[in-house]
Amino acid sequence: MGRKRTKSGKIRLAEVAELAGVSPITASRFFRNPEALSVAKRTRVESAAKELGYVPNLAARALASQRTEVIGVLIPSLTNNVFSDVLRGIYDASEGSRYSIQLSNTRYSILQEEKLLRLFLAQKPAGLIVTGIDQTAESRAMLEAADCPIVQIMEIGPDPVDMMIGFSHYDAARAAVAHLFEQGHRRIGFVGARMDPRVQRRLDGYVSAMKDAGLFEQRLVVTTATPTSVTLGGALFTDLLAREPDIDAVFCANDDLALGVLFECRRREIAVPGQIAIVGFNDLEFMASAVPTLTSIRTNRYEMGKTAATMLINAIEGRRPEQPVLDLGFKVIERQSSLARRSDSRPAVSGAGAANKMIALPSSHD
Amino acid sequence: MGRKRTKSGKIRLAEVAELAGVSPITASRFFRNPEALSVAKRTRVESAAKELGYVPNLAARALASQRTEVIGVLIPSLTNNVFSDVLRGIYDASEGSRYSIQLSNTRYSILQEEKLLRLFLAQKPAGLIVTGIDQTAESRAMLEAADCPIVQIMEIGPDPVDMMIGFSHYDAARAAVAHLFEQGHRRIGFVGARMDPRVQRRLDGYVSAMKDAGLFEQRLVVTTATPTSVTLGGALFTDLLAREPDIDAVFCANDDLALGVLFECRRREIAVPGQIAIVGFNDLEFMASAVPTLTSIRTNRYEMGKTAATMLINAIEGRRPEQPVLDLGFKVIERQSSLARRSDSRPAVSGAGAANKMIALPSSHD
DNA sequence: GTCGTTGCTGGTAGCGCTGTCAACGTTCCT
DNA sequence: AGGAACGTTGACAGCGCTACCAGCAACGAC
Secondary structure, rough: OOOOOOOOOOHHHHHHHHHHHHHHHHHHHHHHHHOOOOHHHHHHHHHHHHHOOOOOOHHHHHHOOOOOOOOEEEOOOOOHHHHHHHHHHHHHOOOOOOOEEEEEEEOOOOOHHHHHHHHHHOOOEEEEEEEOOOOHHHHHHHHHOOOOOOEEEEEEOOOOEEEEEEEEEHHHHHHOOOHHHHOOOOOEEEEEOOOHHHHHHHHHHHHHHHHOOOOHHHHHEEEEEOOOHHHHHHHHHHHHHHHHHOOOOOOOOOOHHHHHHHHHHHHOOOOOOOOOEOOOOOHHHHHHHOOOOOOEEEEOHHHHHHHHHHHHHHHHOOOOOOOOOEEEEEEEEOOOOOOOEEEEEEEOOOOOOOOOOEEOOOOOOO | OOOOOOOOOOOHHEEEHHHHHOOHHHHHHHHHHHHHOOOOHHHHHHHHHHHHHOOOHHHHHHHHHOOOEEEEEEEHHHHHHHHHHHHHHHHHOOOOOOOEEEEEOOOOOOHHHHHHHHHHHHHOOEEEEEOOOOOOOOHHHHHHOOOEEEEEEEOOOOOOOOEEEEEEHHHHHHHHHHHHHHHHOEEEEEEEEEOHHHHHHHHHHHHHHHOOOOOOOOHHHEEOOOOHHHHHHHHHHHHHHHOOOOOOOEOOEEEEEHHHHHHHHHHHHOOOOOOOOOOEEEEEHHHHHHOOEEEEEEEEEEHHHHHHHHHHHHHOOOOOOOEEEOOOOOOOOOOOOHHHOOOOOOOOOOOOOOOOOEEEEEEOOO
């Protein structure tokens, strides 16, 4: 059966316009700025488009208008839970809007980021979401020169390129240590992996809090550049114990590490929190379910992504936020794993989440 | 200083061609099919492009050539670890190629999938990656009519739209149950959440294996449509125990649920595997690190994504695979949590991963 | 009554690139 | 030597849309 192939099925704007009895340009306006049309033509074009099943050709639109409706997103990792939550927020916010997301993975390399940035900017994106505040000088220059709105996410810093949404990792780490102090812990180890800039700032916060209390020692800190994992948490904790058997708490730079430390404690029959308290970071879902339940720092990752994309879209459309830098803060979620030291080595058996007392701590940057 | 703005900085193909002393169309060919040029012109165009920092305008290219270099990817979830691994594979394979990834999230809704599919196809993607084999009839028709290569991932089935890469969830579940049988377990419960088609097929596999052994009872199955989580694993297990206190093993439809079951056992002081054995699904990283280490079914998620994207790109460029359906199989990773029943309720304390004996089981579809 | 002003509509002219076809020079075959 | 076949190059037209500007009617201000 001879089916035509070339341009049989093509519904162009011209077809819609013809059916509606208007000029192509009027039909075009309908899709970009319906209010500019009289009600009569608006409804005519609308029903014509619907009847023909018209779908605009984005390539033609981009070529003619010299801009795209693409939001570029640069994140360091696709598998890290933290970023997948942020991403989900971004996608959710973009859904229903005219903008589509173009995602790229920098793999924690600012050089790779620079390369991708160059690529993105060449396509004239409508907006850009980049992770963190540690771009190369070159990247920074490109971002400043870009003629589209830009949101930096995950962190808060003094010198935004444009907009910024995140929280202070430094303050969050200090709050975690302060919480452990409150619970009577003194010899607090730090376990960190990957050591990207955000983890580094958590370490800085830990160090400063410990120094403030006169308790800092370099040997309490165990870090590696290796990507994080639960298993790695156990291994780093093992190193820490070998170096410093006398610790009474561990602050982990993320929850996977904390879970690994918990398992390692169980393997070694170390009571948690009786002998060693544990605090994680991010408050992933499983933290409330572990035995004992694990204290963590809750961060608003989904909200961060969603708000970032919403701010960005608003800015693209000319509605700039009154407040270009948004601190989403964090919360110390106190659970069993960091309870005050006690001789009884068995934590009370109770339902998961029973000890979910929260302390809100809006982060303030120094 | 009066800088021109309109088209001063614009480097077009015409500029490159002029500098290289060739016609625009020859320059164009250089970027699409360099071998078609003589070596002399090739080098001339190459250095001209480099000197001017030329970046092709993808919108113009798409408009003129009536096709895009976009690979559309439809997955049900962004946060599920399983899909983030697959995605990473897809992005890794696409990197360095001319193709860019356009990702959309169906949220486990085949209606949403249909809608997104329509959207994608309207933009004439170079290729498409879709999750699973349970599209709506309408989606299926659109896929069949699409004039681009398509890869279905995550599952293997009898009737591929085009290409297909995955494994048999049914067989994998049967293997999990067979393993528990081997270890002497008989009253094996099933815990499942979300109940998407793949989880449903795992349940089917479980049911058939249990029926084959004459051990199936409906009350051994606890499922919910709720999204999965560690906490939910504990809750579903609690339900299961209430209904059927006499079970000696639990097969969990994924690893998060398995971890939740493990924690719940610890909370209730049920020995694992002494009183209850646990088997998960996917073999996420933490399974090898838990105490006791948790048995799971290893699936090749990253490889699946990477291979899918590679196959797709090859097919786009005319190199169709000799074998359009690829079964990546699975492995039962035997660990402590499913060891044979014993009276000693305390599992042997040993390093993580000590019991990582593997059994390779290439899945075969029926 | 004349002149802006506003609201809506349409014509023209590309956006930057590639498909198609034709033309050229070169090589190989008979 | 003549012609076919191939490899290489260029001219032309147009992909589908929108920016820009002009035009027209309706309205109010002086």
